[in-house]
Amino acid sequence: MLGAVLGTPAAAVFAAGIDSQNFNQIERGRYLTIVGDCAACHTLPGSGHAFAGGRSIETPFGNLLAPNVTPDPQTGIGAWTDEEFVDALTKGIGRDGTHLYPAMPYTYYTKLTRDDVLAIRAYLNTIPAVHHDVKADQLPFPLSIRTSMSIWNALFFTPGPFVAAAGKSAQWNRGAYLVQGPGHCGMCHSPKNFLGADKTDEALQGYVLQGWFAPNITNDPRVGLGAWSDNDIVAYLKTGHNKTGAATGLMSETLSLSTSRMSDEDLKAIAIYLKDDSGPVQAAPPAPDDMTMKVGAQVYADECAGCHTASGKGLTGLFPSLSGSSAVQQNDPTSLLHAVLRGARSTATDAAPTAPAMPAFGWILNDDQVAAVVTYIRNSWGNKAGPVSAGAVGKTRSALVERSD
């Protein structure tokens, strides 16, 4: 009864400056839920119920179910005060003082301005309330004790809003805000320590998750974004494709739900910010041996050149260029092996609906052949990256067998 009364959006919002009549605030909130890619976790695909939760979130420590954030008072957040909502997003503290797990990117959302957080709340208030009780906690002991997160927070969490860098342009600062805050890019792209916290001194240098390697997105010329212009980055984030590359793997969903629906200005700001930091100087990788390169060249000619062409340049809009590609030169070859062994489908967007795919070669190439061709691709046409061993291929192959996605 109490929940039902408090749960009406109007009752909950007036006290804290959220105005259900305010189109601008609601619209801004809607846009921020796109930038924050909230639906990726909080909407169960195919359920038809936006933000009603229930999607399983894979973490190295176990799976969590994303909660219902519709205005339903019993099972959603309809009964929450705005202060409770602000605390959840910016401090990782849920209702009644319980700690959230950092699978919810509060370590990033803490950078959000209070106005932006309230705008998100204003928008979520307009979503149809869905009664859907989600039991979020699925982690094993001792992580099942949420208070353990207070220790984690003390070690790894620096709360506090974004502070604009002096001496940088407004555009750069907007990009920094988006990347470090709502966009939470480092959630996938930054290396993590053994407790799953970002290694802040290695930010955006790439991280393995869910069978893929989220690549280095610093401006490093070989393994980062150095070869792409600002506009290449914008085209990639907008359409899933640019003149040399195509998005696949986990980035596909981020593209569909989030970046392809962001404004060109914001994408440009992100590009300018990312291209301003080249990360540390990368050590020269060890050279591959001649025999591996010879075998790799043969496998490439037989299996790859038909699409990616003999020059490795591919075909714009269809087959990504391997020549000069940072994706194939990543220090960690997991994504490249994933694509070769299991195939990969690029992202379909309204601007680029073709969504060409790479077929799987795991059934036709053994570990030695895959190792050779991948090493060849990583060290041809000016590319330079560490050789990949047959053992590493075997390990990735076994890991992929376990994955149903």
Place this chain on the structure above:
Amino acid sequence: MVQKLPRKDAAIIGLGWTGSILAHELLGAGLDVVAIERGPWRDTATDFLISYAQDELRYRLHHELFLRPSQVSVTFRNKADQTALPVRTWGAFMLGNGAGGAGVHWNAETWRFLPTDFTLRSHLTQRYGAKALPDDMTIQDWGVTYDELEPHYDDFEYLCGTSGRAGNIKGAVQDGGNPFEGPRSRPYPTPPMKQGYGHTLFAEAARQLGYKPFPQPSGNLSESYTNPLGVTLGQCTYCGFCEWFGCANYSKATPQTTILPVILRKSNFEARTECEVTRINLDRSGKWATGVTYVDASGTEWEQPADLVILCAFQLFNVQLLLLSGIGKPYDPQTGEGQIGRNFTHQTMSTALGFFDKDKYNFNPFISAGAIGMCIDEFNGDNFDHSSLGFVGGGYIGQIQTNGRPIETTAVPPGTPAWGSKWKQALRDNYLSTINCGAACHGSFYSYRDVYLDLDPTYKDRFGRPLMRMTIDFHDNELQMSAWLTDKYAEILQKMGARQVVKQPRKGPYDVTQYQTSHLCGGAIMGSDPGSSAVNRYLQSWDVPNLFVQGASTFPQNAGYNPTGTVGALAFWSAAAIRSQYLKNPGPLVHA
């Protein structure tokens, strides 16, 4: 117990070229569209893999992509006094199946018909007199003109990215193109394909003989192309595995590579595969369709109500569904009355083999593509004077070596043993130096009173429905035409320098085991007279105005070209009429 589904604005039967085009156009008009497809879902990414797409045994010999005769077949006979028997292995034609339909496995030869092809009976009667045509020849005018279709040929070519050289732009004849083609509004979207040595040599010889050779218009693209819908196709790699195969390189224009990715993203579109439509339902008046009934893979029968029904199955099955649904009057060859099943046609194909000196000629036939080739059009349609020839019709002639596949493309000179070491030696000696073009003379097939389709009285499908019965034979007109075209082609082979030319003109009787293209046409033809046609000029059923019938089943007779360009143009033409006229005021678009 039939389960009734919620109503849709439009139900499309079959998701090949015409189904995809109609779906896209109707979705654009805001309609809620369901496409019901008998075969499986098919996609380049999952079904045409570069690592095994070129498996000749699997696709060419074992018919991987085609309808299985145990699911549906047809019965065949040459003459009405014979007993038709069921076809148990596809031979004379291949029946496509699944999403993309025959558009998946075609060679992608993308032609326009001649302006006079659309007014064939009037034109020939005017030029040669009514007596010049055989009594039993039932050719008709189409009821639509080339000029009306031109914008829609353009629609289809720009959807596909067709590679070719224009021969006539707005009336100005262009060097290097087909000087006989009707005027086109603009050039082809992409330049012609590169030609191999055999094709180039053919063009040189043809030129020396006074002809005007030109590159075949091709849906295997010469360069990467993004179509008006935003879908990108790649550059052809000339692997020579096109007809009977799916393309793994995204370089053959198919529904998958041009249009399906776009309609799949539409929230008002739904495709149901492995679902076979068993009939088009009519209301009690019999003059209005209420939707379709289909059976899914589990055997469950569903009724799908729809305001508009678009019949987009393969030619044979369009005719079969009309007959089984009681739409129109079945054709009677005795009286010549009735519309459904009449003017059934195919193609009259012939060739000649050219064996060349192996020390002087190396054609590398394996570097090829389905729609590569150099052609001449001097002997097509009525491009030449037939007054003293004793036949009408014709076809394009070309060096169109679509492949050098290791099982199929193994011609040896006559007299060689069929197996063993001598055969192997002859194959080694001749493989690289033989012009072995299966489809050199692409002859027309005009319509006759005794060539038709009806329901078989004996043989039934798994639902107990009668199979389609084909009654088809060649007539003297086509056989003479074929012999004449073959002679012309053989002359060019001689001019090219062949040491031995082996002519293979088409011979009767029509043989259902010998492949002759999959260009089955007619049976539900378009026209201006409801007495002798099933659909009007907009492909709208005369009998049931909320039913439109697409595809080559509407051709009154078949011209000397591959039909898909015209099938595509008619689909866009029909869709434009539905959008601009029918939807505003559902009812007959032509009042007979």
